[in-house]
Amino acid sequence: ERRSTEMAATNKKIVLKNYVKGFPKESDMELVATGTAPSKVPEGVAGVVLVKNLYLSCDPYMRGRMSNNGGSYVDSFVVGEPITGYGVCKVVDSSHPGFKAGDFVWGMTGWEEYSLIKDPSKALFTIRHPDLPLSYYTGLLGMAGFTAYVGFHEICAPKEGERVFVSAASGAVGQLVGQFAKQMGCYVVGSAGSDDKVRLLREKFGFDEAFNYKEEKDLDQALKRRFPDGIDVYFENVGGAMLDAVLLNMRVGGRVAACGMISQYNLDRPDPVHNLVTIVMKRLRIQGFIVSDHYGKYREYEETAARYVKEGKIAYVEDVAEGLENAPAALIGLFSGRNVGKQVVVVARE
Amino acid sequence: ERRSTEMAATNKKIVLKNYVKGFPKESDMELVATGTAPSKVPEGVAGVVLVKNLYLSCDPYMRGRMSNNGGSYVDSFVVGEPITGYGVCKVVDSSHPGFKAGDFVWGMTGWEEYSLIKDPSKALFTIRHPDLPLSYYTGLLGMAGFTAYVGFHEICAPKEGERVFVSAASGAVGQLVGQFAKQMGCYVVGSAGSDDKVRLLREKFGFDEAFNYKEEKDLDQALKRRFPDGIDVYFENVGGAMLDAVLLNMRVGGRVAACGMISQYNLDRPDPVHNLVTIVMKRLRIQGFIVSDHYGKYREYEETAARYVKEGKIAYVEDVAEGLENAPAALIGLFSGRNVGKQVVVVARE
Numbered sequence: 160e161r162r163s164t165e166m167a168a169t170n171k172k173i174v175l176k177n178y179v180k181g182f183p184k185e186s187d188m189e190l191v192a193t194g195t196a197p198s199k200v201p202e203g204v205a206g207v208v209l210v211k212n213l214y215l216s217c218d219p220y221m222r223g224r225m226s227n228n229g230g231s232y233v234d235s236f237v238v239g240e241p242i243t244g245y246g247v248c249k250v251v252d253s254s255h256p257g258f259k260a261g262d263f264v265w266g267m268t269g270w271e272e273y274s275l276i277k278d279p280s281k282a283l284f285t286i287r288h289p290d291l292p293l294s295y296y297t298g299l300l301g302m303a304g305f306t307a308y309v310g311f312h313e314i315c316a317p318k319e320g321e322r323v324f325v326s327a328a329s330g331a332v333g334q335l336v337g338q339f340a341k342q343m344g345c346y347v348v349g350s351a352g353s354d355d356k357v358r359l360l361r362e363k364f365g366f367d368e369a370f371n372y373k374e375e376k377d378l379d380q381a382l383k384r385r386f387p388d389g390i391d392v393y394f395e396n397v398g399g400a401m402l403d404a405v406l407l408n409m410r411v412g413g414r415v416a417a418c419g420m421i422s423q424y425n426l427d428r429p430d431p432v433h434n435l436v437t438i439v440m441k442r443l444r445i446q447g448f449i450v451s452d453h454y455g456k457y458r459e460y461e462e463t464a465a466r467y468v469k470e471g472k473i474a475y476v477e478d479v480a481e482g483l484e485n486a487p488a489a490l491i492g493l494f495s496g497r498n499v500g501k502q503v504v505v506v507a508r509e
Numbered sequence: 510e511r512r513s514t515e516m517a518a519t520n521k522k523i524v525l526k527n528y529v530k531g532f533p534k535e536s537d538m539e540l541v542a543t544g545t546a547p548s549k550v551p552e553g554v555a556g557v558v559l560v561k562n563l564y565l566s567c568d569p570y571m572r573g574r575m576s577n578n579g580g581s582y583v584d585s586f587v588v589g590e591p592i593t594g595y596g597v598c599k600v601v602d603s604s605h606p607g608f609k610a611g612d613f614v615w616g617m618t619g620w621e622e623y624s625l626i627k628d629p630s631k632a633l634f635t636i637r638h639p640d641l642p643l644s645y646y647t648g649l650l651g652m653a654g655f656t657a658y659v660g661f662h663e664i665c666a667p668k669e670g671e672r673v674f675v676s677a678a679s680g681a682v683g684q685l686v687g688q689f690a691k692q693m694g695c696y697v698v699g700s701a702g703s704d705d706k707v708r709l710l711r712e713k714f715g716f717d718e719a720f721n722y723k724e725e726k727d728l729d730q731a732l733k734r735r736f737p738d739g740i741d742v743y744f745e746n747v748g749g750a751m752l753d754a755v756l757l758n759m760r761v762g763g764r765v766a767a768c769g770m771i772s773q774y775n776l777d778r779p780d781p782v783h784n785l786v787t788i789v790m791k792r793l794r795i796q797g798f799i800v801s802d803h804y805g806k807y808r809e810y811e812e813t814a815a816r817y818v819k820e821g822k823i824a825y826v827e828d829v830a831e832g833l834e835n836a837p838a839a840l841i842g843l844f845s846g847r848n849v850g851k852q853v854v855v856v857a858r859e
């Protein structure tokens with residue numbers, strides 16, 4: 160739980176100017192720069208930590224928090240208050256026994272230079288591998304990576320040799336799902352929104368096949384060409400027309416991990432999906448999940464992922480925006496596919 | 510596996526006249542009456558049984574078999590050949606060691622007076638409770654009942670006290686799902702297509718609430734009134750607009766057993782469903798299933814259901830059409846909701 164306080168209010172920060180309808184714009188957010196940076200937790204306030212924000216994570220689910228229609232699984236942002244989201248931070252001062260000055264942490268923080276975190280044991284994980292690139296804790300080593308891991312290994316229940324399709328495949332989650340699937344000996348195809356991203360999928364992330372969904376007139380045929388025998392596992396990041404086409408191509412007993420449906424987040428009236436009767440005919444399982452329900456297993460994942468990084472067993476691409484002032488553009492860029500890989504904002508490197 | 514033979518071809522039978530597009534009509538089928546009834550399996554043919562068909566089951570999935578577009582999970586019917594489907598039969602003669610003359614069986618047979626069943630150990634179950642009304646083996650004690658049982662207890666994974674919604678609730682499957690849910694101490698609401706059916710749900714089957722979906726202008730509001738705190742379990746029989754409205758009303762962690770989507774079976778272009786993003790937001794599980802995948806557990810169910818019937822623990826309504834000649838009308842009636850309860854056709858009572 161992060162709350163603005165008088166101290167945190169004296170920092171450069173990005174605040175929400177108004178609730179958003181349709182696609183978010185940079186002008187829905189605003190940089191506010193006043194006052195000086197705090198260096199201590201407020202006198203007499205127990206159980207809190209003051210952090211310096213280093214890297215902020217831009218995540219698609221944040222769009223839901225920019226509306227106030229209750230459409231998300233987390234609370235709406237508060238107009239006039241800083242955006243909150245995942246980030247990597249350094250503890251500056253602490254009145255909580257679980258944290259001390261100098262610790263690196265990741266978790267829920269504010270889009271500002273310094274944040275006072277209430278209830279830090281709920282909001283933050285201490286970083287156990289500060290020797291690895293700290294920004295990776297906004298993605299591969301943090302929320303997005305763990306999403307890919309839980310979503311693929313637990314929700315998809317994959318078997319060796321199965322045929323796996325991943326949408327938004329070059330993104331933070333997708334690039335890792337594809338690699339986890341390859342590690343398991345699956346046949347893996349990804350879709351992404353530019354030819355450069357498609358190249359990345361094939362050449363850097365080791366997907367067997369990849370295609371630019373924006374260039375395909377008929378998604379059903381695009382999938383049939385890559386999956387002549389159908390799809391066992393679909394890792395769903397986009398929803399809408401892609402989901403509709405995938406449903407026509409699932410194999411009997413196939414599984415869909417419903418991780419996200421980014422193509423729908425900005426629409427007043429969501430796109431129609433027609434082919435749901437295949438759920439019955441092919442005995443499909445479609446399972447939605449939210450990564451935070453699974454954080455009990457995060458520590459196990461952290462070790463696995465850290466080992467992958469150290470052993471060079473995983474490729475990882477970040478898209479790094481420099482400076483808090485560029486955070487709004489970075490965030491809204493997710494919805495036009497401007498990001499290549501995990502979108503990170505650098506507030507400070509140390 | 511049932512196949513017409515020269516012998517079976519000498520019986521009164523219902524044949525498919527043409528493949529069907531859109532809603533099926535009586536005139537898509539035809540009664541053919543020629544020859545005399547066989548009384549023996551053909552000389553020298555081992556491993557087959559000759560049955561006299563007593564009760565035929567009208568089932569919505571048969572619509573898929575009337576098309577030849579590969580849209581079903583079972584083969585299409587053959588034009589000019591008898592319709593096949595579930596039925597209750599008496600064994601007249603047998604060259605298979607597992608069956609003997611006089612046995613009552615249920616399973617896949619032909620829409621004709623006598624059928625020669627190849628591979629009867631795959632096609633037929635011997636009826637272990639011939640003292641109970643035999644027609645019940647077309648429903649409560651057979652496929653539809655077992656569908657309700659597996660679908661509710663295994664696919665829905667219900668917990669005591671949960672809020673359960675059932676569509677097509679007065680039908681063969683729905684009426685039983687509702688009662689199984691009440692047995693578990695759930696709050697149960699059903700929808701059906703007439704006020705008489707709604708009365709049946711409340712007064713005969715013990716649903717807590719029921720409504721006529723044809724009279725509701727806004728299905729979302731109709732559900733919100735009956736489920737102010739949302740739905741934990743949806744037993745899906747109809748699809749389309751009802752599914753779309755249900756998705757808006759599911760609780761976190763809710764489950765949908767996708768048993769069927771009858772509202773979609775006759776459409777060239779299936780209805781649009783818009784609210785799938787709730788699958789992610791509410792971490793829903795939507796699971797399709799086909800009862801025949803679960804027949805390994807049927808014998809257990811047969812004993813349970815037989816006990817329910819003997820102890821008067823279950824209410825059961827059948828809609829009985831008399832005579833093979835009335836089978837086409839009975840079958841197509843499923844798609845306009847003409848049936849009240851399980852639709853059966855009596856070919857012969859003994």
Ligand SMILES: NC(=O)c1ccc[n+]([C@@H]2O[C@H](COP(=O)([O-])OP(=O)(O)OC[C@H]3O[C@@H](n4cnc5c(N)ncnc54)[C@H](OP(=O)(O)O)[C@@H]3O)[C@@H](O)[C@H]2O)c1
Binds near residue numbers: 332396451
């Ligand atoms: N369930 C959870 O707990 C959880 C956790 C994290 C993320 N997620 C979900 O996972 C998905 C991916 O998240 P991420 O962090 O990895 O983001 P990301 O993929 O790094 O960035 C979003 C990407 O989505 C694609 N996109 C945007 N609009 C699209 C549209 N209309 N149609 C198709 N693709 C579109 C763009 O790539 P292209 O150039 O390829 O179009 C964009 O780069 C999102 O749906 C997100 O909500 C869920």
Ligand SMILES: NC(=O)c1ccc[n+]([C@@H]2O[C@H](COP(=O)([O-])OP(=O)(O)OC[C@H]3O[C@@H](n4cnc5c(N)ncnc54)[C@H](OP(=O)(O)O)[C@@H]3O)[C@@H](O)[C@H]2O)c1
Binds near residue numbers: 567656706
């Ligand atoms: N997965 C499996 O293994 C399996 C096995 C058996 C059955 N099923 C499915 O379970 C469902 C129920 O089957 P059943 O045998 O119990 O049939 P049923 O409910 O006894 O008969 C079909 C009923 O569906 C309703 N209906 C027809 N058209 C409709 C429409 N456009 N919109 C809403 N409701 C409509 C009608 O009732 P109203 O008057 O209420 O409209 C009709 O009486 C079907 O979808 C079937 O395919 C699946």
